[in-house]
Amino acid sequence: MAKKKQSGEFHQMAVATDGVILTYDEKQIKVLLIKRRNAPFKGEWALPGGFVGNKETAEECAQREICEETGLKKLSLEQLCTISDPKRDPRGRVLSIVFMGFFRSGKTGPLAGDDATEVEWFSIHKLPKMAFDHSKIIKTGIKGLKNLLNIEGAAFELLAEKFTFSQLQTIYEEVLGAELDKRNFRRRFMNSGIIMPLNEVEKNVPYKPGRYYKLDRRMLKSEPGLMPIF
């Protein structure tokens, strides 16, 4: 008879969360990193995250850690994957549940942890050397973004409430890695009816000011909460 599972054989392990927090800023998609204050990898850049407490879910843990380390609150978070390689953390076996989060462009808050951790947004094309396997995690996350764009309304999680067409288009171009035709792009969204024009245009720009639009959530077919990743 094969090994029976009885208590005592349950290998306990530490469980952590990591957050890949994205935003759109200065025509780029950026990811939020913090500089580690402790060993291992002290001084290196890493994803915000930490160990899951006794009575919290993984998502609660991610929200808490992200808030403690970066000051950002109540982000919209989605589970990305769970990493279970026994040797990924030099301290011992640590499981990591990875979340992807979207921070609306524009409402840039304080960006400082309660203990003055260094926190910084990095363009996903210019990432620094990073702790653990965090580089790989981010690459996985970016790949997943491509699929997200197919989900109606996902791109808007990265934008401010009001946005111009060129901001929206740049997100698609950044993620898809390809240039898109302005006229066709505009037509597509106008026909879909999911965005509506506002009576407001850009100010103080050295070119013809662009009109602002906003997402019309009533027109979305899939509810936004259920946002499938990959």
Added chain:
Amino acid sequence: MAKKKQSGEFHQMAVATDGVILTYDEKQIKVLLIKRRNAPFKGEWALPGGFVGNKETAEECAQREICEETGLKKLSLEQLCTISDPKRDPRGRVLSIVFMGFFRSGKTGPLAGDDATEVEWFSIHKLPKMAFDHSKIIKTGIKGLKNLLNIEGAAFELLAEKFTFSQLQTIYEEVLGAELDKRNFRRRFMNSGIIMPLNEVEKNVPYKPGRYYKLDRRMLKSEPGLMPIF
């Protein structure tokens, strides 16, 4: 200064895997369940799975447990999600990493664990009462399947190497919950070039025998290993 993370504060917890193993059989999509031999939920149906060992990854654990409990080996597995509700298991805190697996229709093996566990395929439309939160997990999995169909080639993971058009179409209809037009369906796949006809037809069927086809993997754009789920 906020709570520092120092060893001793790491809450250790048990980590398990669960597998949602799907196949296509008798015009239905089915999921593989086992009858639990031990408390809790002794005698109830449950997803195959068990605790992650000291030196294995979650996927290795899932493969091992599925093999031990059902006899199926080397399934293609994809991570679905991780469940971290502190109260989901009456024995205490157990994290569960859920995998979705595809078992090729046709090569139906022994289907018996090494200790004569009861193992059975259930139509996803007629599921029994189940242990833990396994009902909910399966529902999540089925939803994810819809997205999978958009990924070129995903449906073929459920079919035997050779299959008829109506088998392929039935999978789409089952998952999408809608009837599809035969002619349009056939045209779509023929134009895509990802399937090729074989010189072989069904035998001993009381109707005009259907031709067999097979997937032409060279024509797939996305590599099959990287099969994004949700």
Added chain:
DNA sequence: ACAAAAGTGTTCGGAATACACCCATGT
């Protein structure tokens, strides 16, 4: 002969593509 599912073509409308010029603003 009958039942059951396989197989086959055409028409139509909407969506995606390709493409080039003028417009409004700040400096």
Added chain:
DNA sequence: ACATGGGTGTATTCCGAACACTTTTGT
């Protein structure tokens, strides 16, 4: 005046949707 990005229309192609009858087999 110039530099910068905003904004617009048309022709063409491609794809998905709708739709009904004949064919082959086992019983």
